[in-house]
Amino acid sequence: MxxxxxxxxxxxxxxxxxxxxxxxxxxxxxxxxxxxxxxxxxxxxxxxxxxxxxxxxxxxxxxxxxxxxxxxxxxxxxxxxxxxxxxxxxxxxxxxxxxxxxxxxxxxxxxxxxxxxxxxxxxxxxxxxxxxxxxxxxxxxxxxxxxxxxxxxxxKLEYSGLATAFCPKEFTIEQLRRVYETVWGTSLDPRNFHRKATGAKDFIEVTGNTSSGVGRPAALYRASSTSAPDATVLHPPILRPTAPQPPQPKR
Structure with a gap:
């Protein structure tokens, strides 16, 4: 039919x-x-x-x-x-x-x-x-x-390497931390962040270069060459600080 x-x-x-x-x-x-x-x-x-x-x-x-x-x-x-x-x-x-x-x-x-x-x-x-x-x-x-x-x-900053997309090709850990602080709108402990950022697998890698200019030279890093920033899964993740909860009224 x-x-x-x-x-x-x-x-x-x-x-x-x-x-x-x-x-x-x-x-x-x-x-x-x-x-x-x-x-x-x-x-x-x-x-x-x-x-x-x-x-x-x-x-x-x-x-x-x-x-x-x-x-x-x-x-x-x-x-x-x-x-x-x-x-x-x-x-x-x-x-x-x-x-x-x-x-x-x-x-x-x-x-x-x-x-x-x-x-x-x-x-x-x-x-x-x-x-x-x-x-x-x-x-x-x-x-x-x-x-x-x-x-x-x-x-995505918590679970991926997207933070490096805000950075120049080579950057210091302080510059990377400033990205997190600016996007999240919060302050982070420098030493704790350094440990987390350098400890996350396939996130960043040392270039062998150091920063120039005013102040003590700092090691320069770049996004890991093993994968694209948005494809990198941070392990362990770098989590946002939990906002303090307001006090609950007494019952």
Whole structure:
């Protein structure tokens, strides 16, 4: 029997379902964890700050779209760690209607100065603390995307070698500790951290070089050559300090 069902196996709207990419870039500038924001040049939210991103073009992969939008809007080509963060939507996030967004997380020790272009009127770095405290407001649901990106980075610092993605090619243990302190927003005991960092298998390795400049020279390390930073599983892990619990009322 020939199937004469005129209805396709998917809804007609699926052919034109809008999808975008948004990019959370994390780096440390002047001792602060920062992300890159653009000022939107067109509605909706014209003039508002937002994450770099935009609609996926026909024939593009998700990674290609994320890299293209980032370069078009900020002039920055991602060369550091890049991974998919999660998917958002499609409902109640864009006043134009249902839009699905795939968010990316990019981490690098330094980036070139941003240069606005494409759909961006301006591009600037913003401290994460100012965003998460709502001192800086963002368009769409981008505050939540930033929040998720930061938490992903914080969690992965515990169990992976991702912290080295914030560092230059060669770094001291103090520089590595500052990454943890900045991303986690806490202070760590230097001696205890040194023991944990150098004791974690396949995390970092000595280069044989020492730091130069003011102060006593310190040994320089690099990410382990046995695996990529995001693929390294720290054993034992370097766990975040447990936040002190408020005193419980007496019964």
């Amino acid at each position: 020939i199937d004469t069902d005129p209805h396709p196996p998917f809804p007609e709207t699926a052919k034109h379902f809008p999808a975008t990419v948004d990019v959370v870039l994390l780096t440390i500038q002047e001792g602060k964890l920062c992300t890159l924001l653009i000022e939107r040049a067109f509605p909706p939210f014209e003039g508002a700050l937002a994450l770099p991103g935009g609609f996926i073009l026909e024939g593009e992969s998700l990674d290609e779209a994320a890299r293209r939008e980032l370069t078009e809007e900020t002039g920055i080509s991602p060369t550091g760690h890049l991974e998919q963060l999660r998917t958002y939507g499609p409902l109640d996030r864009d006043p134009r209607g249902p839009v699905l967004s795939v968010a990316y997380l990019v981490i690098a020790p330094t980036f070139n100065l941003p240069t606005a272009g494409g759909d961006a009127r301006a591009a600037q770095w913003a401290p994460i603390d100012a965003i998460l405290s709502n001192e800086v407001t963002l368009a769409f649901d981008h505050v939540q995307i930033v929040r998720d990106g930061v938490e992903r980075a914080r969690a």
